Amino acid sequence: MTVLPTGEQFTLRCAGSEATVVEVGGGLRSYHAAGRALVDGYGEHEMAGNVRGHVLVPWPNRLADGCYTWDGEEHRTPLSEPEQANAIHGLVRFSAWHVVDRSSDGITLEHLLHPQPGYPFALRLQVAYELSTEGLRVTTTAVNEGAVALPYGEGHHPYLAAGPGLRVDDCVLESPGRTRLETDGRGIPTGSVPVAGTPFDLRGGRAVGDLVIDHAFTDLERDADGLAWVRFTGPDGRGAALWLDSAYSHLQLFTGDVVPEPRRRQGLAVEPMTCPPNAFATGESVIRLEPGESTTATWGLAPLG
Structure with a gap:
């Protein structure tokens, strides 16, 4: 039997909606609801290019030079973005996950990240996907299985679909960030600025047009339930909403400008993150997990519309 690039495929179904989760990386490959694709995913015979649907653990986004200090000890991880001398999006994107619970409309995948050079800690991860008439819910749990405290950050990397024949340019984007992180040429934050009065103030919704976005946002506006919302809609008002709970302090938006054609600006990456880029180096919002x-x-x- 030919092995698929992302391993075994797990399809969830509920009331006409369907989502597919994969063994390799434990990520979301596709999600269809209300008769259309909500994510710009990939085929079962493809790799998950451009980080599509990946789980980003034990850190999201970039880590400059792959270096950080934890409890007085310096660590250096492999440079997975060598052209910028960064380590990017953690260590589990191409690891196999296994099923610990499954039903017709839900699945929980698990991966044990063993100690390794640059991250000498034991971390047990579970990602639970639940499909309902209200949408798709994704819950990530991490447990420190080692004998010492460890640093932890987490993110996800879905691309919201612009729609058949559309690009990001044709859509309206509403996003809750009050503050945008400015970055250098390597994508490493250099400071932060309020979005008010700038093209990156997306709180009231605006047509994307030719706006180029590859930035993290924070100080997220939230509803009465503590949820922050991103809404991405086409000219017909239909689209997708992504929400994130209070564990996610940051949100990366990426209009896909460096994605090769024909996928360039075809989907909008919306990345919930528990910490900002380069957090392991700065310590900002890094979660300290003691043993156990x-x-x-x-x-x-x-779905929207």
Whole structure:
């Protein structure tokens, strides 16, 4: 039997909606609801290019030079973005995950990240996907299985679909960030600025047009339930909403300008993150997990229109 690039495929179904989760990386490959694709995913015979649907653990985004200091000891991880001398998006994107619970509309995948050079810690991860009439809910849990405290950050990397024949340029984007992180040429934050009065103030919704976005945002506006919302809609008002709970302090938006054609600007990456880029180096919002401790974060997707 030919091995698929992302391993075994797990399809969830509920009331006419369907989502496919994969063994390799434990990520979301596709999600269809209300008769259309909500994520710009990939085929079962493809690799997950451009980080599509990946789980980003134990850090999201970039780590400059792959270096950080933890409890007085310096660590150096492999440079997975060598052209910029960065380590990017953690260590589990191409690892195999296994099923610990499954039903017709839900699945929980698990991966044990063993100690390794640059991250000498034991971390047990579970990602639970639940499909309902309200949408898709994704819950990530991490447990420190080692004997010493460890640093932890987490993110996800879905691309919201612009729609058949559309590009990001044709869509309206509403996003909750009050503050945008400025970055250098390597994508490493150099400071932060309020979005008010700038093209990056997306709180009231605006046509994307030719706006180029590859930035992290924080100080997220939230509803009465503590959820922050991103809404991405086409000219017909249909689209997708992504929500994230209070565990996610940051949100990366990426209009896909460096993605090769024909996928360039075809989907909008919306990345919930528990910490900003380069957090392991700066310490900002890094979660300290003592032996036996755990942490959980939840986000979700729902159709609009």
